[in-house]
Amino acid sequence: MEKTLFRFIWRFSAREQIIILFITCCSFPALYYSLVIPKNIVNEAISGTDFPRSYLWIPLDQVPYLLALCFALLAMVVINNALRYILNIYTGITGERMLRRLLYELLERLVRFQPKCFRRLSSAEIIPIITSESEQLGGFIGESIATPVYQGGTLLVYIGFILIQDPVLGAAAIASYPLQAYLIPKLQKRVVRLNRARSKNIRALSRDINEMVTAASEMHARAGSQLHLLTVSERLYQNFRVRYEIYKRRFLIKLLDSFISQLAPFFFYAIGGYMVIQGQISLGSLVAVLAAYTDLAGPWRELLNYYQHMVEMVMRYESVIEHFDHKEMSERDQIMPPLDKNAVLSGELVVESISLEGEAGTDPVNAFSVVAHPGETMVLVGSETTGRSALLRAIGGLEEPLSGKVRLGGDDLHRMSEMARAQAVAFIAKTHHMFAGTLRANLLYGFGIVEPEMVLMTGVGDQRPATRLHEAKITASAHPDLIDFPFLDADRRTDLEHKALQLLDIFGLSDDVYQMGLDLPLGADAPDALRQTILAVRAKIRALIAADDQLSDLIDLWQKDRFNRSASLGENIFFAVPVQVGADFNQVAGDTLALKALAKAGLLQDLVILGADVALSITDLFADVSGDNTLLSAYSFMPIDEFEDYGRIARRAKTAGAAKLRSAQQAKLLALALAISPLRHRIVKISGQLEERIVKARGLLRSFVDASPLLTPIEEDTILPALSLSANLVLGRRRPDRRGSLEKVNQLVRDVAEDQGVRSDITRFGLSFNVGSGGANLSPVQRFRVGLASSLLREPALIICDGLGAGSLKQDKDLLEKIRFCAPNAILVVGTSEPSFGAEMGRTIDL
């Protein structure tokens, strides 16, 4: 990386800076003329004589001449402003592109860090460096050369003008500058040091915050909250202190400049006045000089600001890159090599005399050597203190040894590309880290781009593919067309999914993923084949349920001409479910179109009255309950602090009628009514008559439902994206008043799906399950098994498994047998602290 900011700027944006400079210089003439023309208008056009004069070689009378000059002035103003705008945009773009380039380079280095680099610099510190500390660099880079040139040039023009009027006064005008040029850098140095301290403090604060968040449960369990609050409070105080000191110095500089500058007129009036009295210069000249001197203040201030800003930015750049300039980084070629698809590693594992330094609590490893052949199982036996884990990591190519080599099939594991090594070596640990995303993405991680949305996001502005590629090229960033990491094509994906499902089955995750598939909302982009399958199975399941008395007793199927007592009124009336998974009908109730549609169907009044009944019953029931009773607030349809409000509206509805309420009030009561599910909520009774009217109204409301973005209509021959696959298969609601209905319905669905042979389709669909951040939606055992499947999917030549034999010996033996079954020709290296475990598995080596 370039060592200083200006080297970086020059190396990568020299051309742009020159263009900016050129545009800046183009604006000088316009600026000059916009100062000269007003003088001409006054002197020549208004108070001039001797017309017609020619302007631009056209003879004009006085008034036309005046107008011509005025329009010329207007033209200068327009040109000036247009150039300024273009300049600003261009400097902005240049700066932002450079920022992107810089940030990408830093992040690429991050990827190349060896694991031990992260011991010194945690993610909590890296994040503020990359996000906030670097941000201002973008804005500065664009104007880094143009601003001083522009302001400096303007300054020189004015000074030149003053010197031309009178050299002595000119000298007086610039007399203060050398003094300021000496003092200000000295003060600025101090500010630089303070800013460094401030950055350090912010990074430390970042670390503290990170701890508070990641160790939140530990902190609360052991009453550490106050300690952490004290720590961050002190950090914030130190932050305040350092910022205060910076403010004092920064504004001292500005004060100095301001004071000295305003001191000059004292000399002007004194010396200049004397000279005028003595007749050495004219009064007009003195006035002109004073005016020009006032104009000097602007550019000088801008230069001063620029200087302060520049010093700060230069320091910031250096402070940012110093954290990313490590000796122990992988080569760029190792991370992003051209992909050699045919290179498949296999062969002997030869460990040649590797040595590792000891870490805290473990011994160093000295000159360890071993050879293993394909199909062999080798067990390294040693306790945690023998450095066994580090040794296994080194053998697996994860950590570079101090000396010695590890070769697989003749190739040095530590010198080969990441891709090649990942394909050849599988490292299985008890804790498998998962990435936020689907199960599929985690299993196929590393094979290619599984989910295009990850690398082609939506955003604002110009999102065309060509622009995206162009911007990536000119900022030396990554792009799918520039890097050899492919989008996974459909065939390969299907192939890999098939293999992954087999592996999941071997390691006992098949049932779990099948259930995930059943529970997953189908979503708008479910594959067509799956949709057809679901509809076919749905028909069978519904027929089964209708024919079986016991089953019909457990589940209320949705039928167009029947009221469904197990579902809410909202679902019954609109014969639809909310588009958003798990949403209620509150939004629909608030939609004025819904109110209109319901009024047209003749149901609105009754529903509002029903809602009023609910509100009054609830307020009545909870009349004596204390406000902070949490259990009761879970049962209440309305939040307890709104009881009065609802009560008032409800009483009004009951006495004056629903029509007398404002639509917002009607909506509130309507929402209550729509939430009622007759078999679950017995607080109000839904008469048979109302049920019939509701069923009849479904047809009238259909057009509203079709047009509404909030609802999906229920139909026997289409799928409902908002519902889970399982709910789509049944298209009904389980009876809330029958115990065990949920389990029985789930069992029915599972059994029928298996009978119909769609289990594998559903399991494949289950791969779209979102595992959550860090795999939070899976249990540790599930995560471990997914890790196994992912590792073995690559068909590695070398499999390393550490930490076995510590718990259940039988389980671990089974595990190794399964692994061996999946990879019969691989070299299996096992690490354990149990000597007896090792003895049965294969060749043992004691550490």
Place this chain on the structure above:
Amino acid sequence: MSLDPEVEALRQSAFFQDIGASHLKLLAFMSDSVVYRSGETVCEQGDRGDTAFFILDGMADIVVKTDQGPLVAASLPKLSLVGEIAMLCDIPRTATVIAKTDMQVMIITREAFFNLMNEFPDVSMKVIRLLAARLAATTQDLAQSRSEVASLQEAAANA
């Protein structure tokens, strides 16, 4: 309100009769009303449970496990309360309850009931008095049974 029939039913039970109607309404609101078909098991002997079952309609058989197999110890009619002890204390079910006919049952959870007791202490008082009265009656019965057993043993020894 459609909870009224349930409240009326609760008031006819010995356990709940002293508790005020408004509190009973709240309890009914928080409880589920569930259907059991004839022959279905409501709860199993030995299971841990924290709910009481109040029979709104239908009949239930109380079945205990014996060395000779399951034995129907009693049949409970409409308006009976089963499992209230398990609801109050953390003990396993003392018997299996099976629906003799189709039943409508109100399921009262410990959480709901305790919440009610917390909120309205007079409910707690009434429950305590009820349980104390039961205990007194049971103690009396036990004393009587013991004396009968003693006299039978004496008679057997003398014979």
